[in-house]
């Protein structure tokens with residue numbers, strides 16, 4: 091599969107401070123690429139450089155074979171983006187806002203605008219002033235704005251911010267549809283890590299402006315050991331060996347322990363042999379979030 | 389470019405503030421009209437029977453002044469020569485000075501409103517770029533397949549369009565109000581202009597358009613400056629504050645400087661009032677119309693170079 095976006099040793103220095111330090115990765119055609127990192131890692135800064143809002147101090151960014159540095163208009167044509175919050179002209183209606191952006195690209199028909207409005211589910215409210223929109227509606231309008239010109243690459247900086255669960259699900263479905271049916275590639279940065287798990291094919295983790303890892307979502311979660319919560323009666327002396335041999339964490343009604351699936355029946359047998367009442371065992375799947383914290387706090 | 393200007397106009401005219409500005413201009417014209425009408429009703433105009441003698445006396449005084457000061461001051465000499473030529477022409481053609489209130493009085497008085505238009509145009513110019521930053525919309529504006537310089541140009545042209553439209557409204561509305569309140573003057577009075585050592589008669593309508601445009605030059609320069617500050621510093625309060633301060637204080641300050649230093653003629657505000665070359669005295673002796681026009685052009689180009697260079701280059705971190 092060909093690369094839609096390539097970052098090549100990208101560096102950004104602002105006021106003598108290196109904010110992005112030699113970032114390199116590629117986004118393939120038709121994939122949803124997650125961009126993960128704690129606050130201040132440099133996600134937004136990287137996105138600003140990709141869309142040409144900020145100059146690149148060193149290295150290059152290439153979109154569909156066109157460098158954003160040397161061929162800005164050619165490269166940016168292929169991109170639809172939301173950078174941080176999708177701020178719109180509040181004194182205009184949603185429709186008038188979309189018209190603003192439609193006039194800045196070639197060949198966007200009224201029909202196309204209507205189709206996009208329908209896709210993001212704003213048909214009923216599109217003629218209301220944006221100042222009357224809720225945050226979620228503004229997110230939808232932001233999404234509509236980046237789909238108008240059928241870009242090859244969609245860049246969404248925290249697109250689920252402010253959406254209700256139904257809205258988040260809808261965005262997810264849209265992204266699936268756009269990547270599957272139209273072959274778009276998508277970059278998503280998000281703080282809702284559990285969301286990333288459901289949305290992305292691959293994720294890149296950055297911290298302090300450096301790339302830590304790029305992995306497929308499966309690789310990423312598989313590397314996490316699972317945790318199990320045991321609901322028991324009084325543990326008595328068992329607490330001692332549970333702590334020392336199994337590294338268990340005592341809780342109010344039992345304990346939790348990090349073990350593999352195969353070890354679960356072994357431990358259950360041992361507990362029943364000791365005459366401890368066992369009420370239930372629950373797998374506490376380690377989320378992407380735990381894995382993420384594991385990786386970034388190393 | 390056309391579509392970009394449509395975009396800017398849509399943003400401008402869909403805001404209530406813009407319409408309030410137009411309303412204020414129209415209300416001010418009506419106010420001036422009412423004031424003039426009130427004066428006319430209370431003091432009906434009378435023809436001064438002795439106007440020829442009075443004009444002749446003024447002419448004598450002008451000639452004496454020319455003798456006295458005209459020797460060593462070229463600009464004063466020009467001023468008196470013009471005064472004398474115009475007065476001689478009036479006596480010769482038997483053109484009594486206007487006494488009543490006419491359409492022309494209103495249109496001429498209405499030029500005072502150009503100052504207000506200046507304030508409004510500066511406010512619009514100052515907000516053009518800076519507002520996009522404070523609204524945060526600049527991020528969506530600059531990720532289009534359009535060069536930043538082109539977007540900036542469309543914004544500047546929109547400022548010019550706004551200023552031009554305001555002036556047109558001022559000119560036509562004051563003409564209409566004048567027609568309604570005072571009617572058309574019975575005989576068309578020409579304006580006596582002094583050009584190339586000769587007095588020529590000019591249509592009042594044309595002359596007023598000249599005057600409007602001449603008085604708009606400092607508005608144009610200040611709006612351009614406000615636009616530049618807005619594009620460079622991305623802060624509309626700074627752009628409005630500085631430009632309005634200079635608008636009100638720049639002229640006075642420059643006159644003070646001009647009385648002491650010769651280099652004051654290079655200051656922007658020494659050159660914005662081109663009417664001095666037609667019926668007044670330039671601030672520094674030896675200044676000519678050509679000099680002022682060149683200075684204005686230099687300032688104009690510098691403002692634009694600054695605005696375009698900084699706006700096209702700087703990172704957008706809003």
Ligand SMILES: Nc1ncnc2c1ncn2[C@@H]1O[C@H](COP(=O)(O)OP(=O)(O)OP(=O)(O)O)[C@@H](O)[C@H]1O
Pocket residue numbers: 104105109127128129130131132133134135136705
């Ligand atoms: N204009 C700027 N000048 C100086 N430093 C900046 C500027 N913009 C960002 N930074 C710094 O760059 C680093 C990365 O910021 P960035 O906004 O890219 O982080 P982020 O990953 O998007 O964080 P968040 O998750 O909070 O959105 C931060 O340390 C920030 O302080």
Ligand SMILES: [Mg+2]
Pocket residue numbers: 133134135174247
């Ligand atoms: Mg961010």
